[in-house]
Amino acid sequence: MINYSDFDPSKKAFIFELDNVLYPEKDYLLQVYYLFANFLEYIETVPPAGDLIAFMQKSYEHQGKEGIFDSAQEVFGIDEKYRENFLRLHREAKLPLKLLLYKEMLDLLQQITVDRKQIFLVTAGNPIQQLNKIRHMEWNGLENYLKVFFTDELEPKPAPGVLINILKDNSLDASEVVLIGTAGDDELFAKNAAIEFVSV
Known part of the structure; x- marks a missing residue:
């Protein structure tokens, strides 16, 4: 204290x-994962956003923020071309919720x-x-x-x-x-x- x-x-x-x-930095990162998962579902229809969000959140809690895209790519077969979208969202995302x-x-x-x-x-x-x-x-x-x-x-x-x-x-x-x-x-x-x- x-x-x-x-x-x-x-x-x-x-x-x-x-x-x-x-x-808490996770308040930013989890919103980025949410936006990315919904973007990917909208473009590709799979994987379901909820599944990807849950996976990324669990991965973050267990291994931190490093390598999250790689882990999700391996499990869900995400095309490499979406890595830049993932990184761009980290830099420039318009968050749905304010950071407190x-x-x-x-x-x-x-x-x-x-x-x-x-x-x-x-x-x-x-x-x-x-x-x-x-x-x-x-x-x-x-x-x-x-x-x-x-x-x-x-x-x-x-x-x-x-x-x-x-x-x-x-x-x-x-x-x-x-x-x-x-x-x-x-x-x-x-x-x-x-x-x-x-x-x-």
Whole structure:
């Protein structure tokens, strides 16, 4: 549990990753699978969308997002030509439902905003896809207080270039900033810029 009161009041800025930090990434991916399955059923009539959706959801829960198309292709005989449609939906899907922030993170962001501290969203992955997620997020007005950066536009994590630029461009010392993310790359990312790290 992360509470704003637990942070050093001398912190002037908070940096967040997006996926599985501010919201559950599966909420995006499962909608992509839903759209793809319905598209495929409409074009080819088989497999039934419900069967493909259930398979992809189960595959995601057991093996993660990697290799889902390959697994579905093997089981359902999906034509290779549809791989690009699958990948395009990941990047550009118009989701039927808004993505919702974790309640805990919504509360934290609102408290940071009220306290007039800076908020940076620094996210890894395909910038088009990450921007699409951001556009489908229900921010509750917080979007007006976010500054967004895509690490892959400069250098992938855990190289600290984006963080160093943020510090420089906003006249911040590393000691005045905290990065909130998931263990692994995010932790090393913060360490490489000498920024405090908090895991969620």
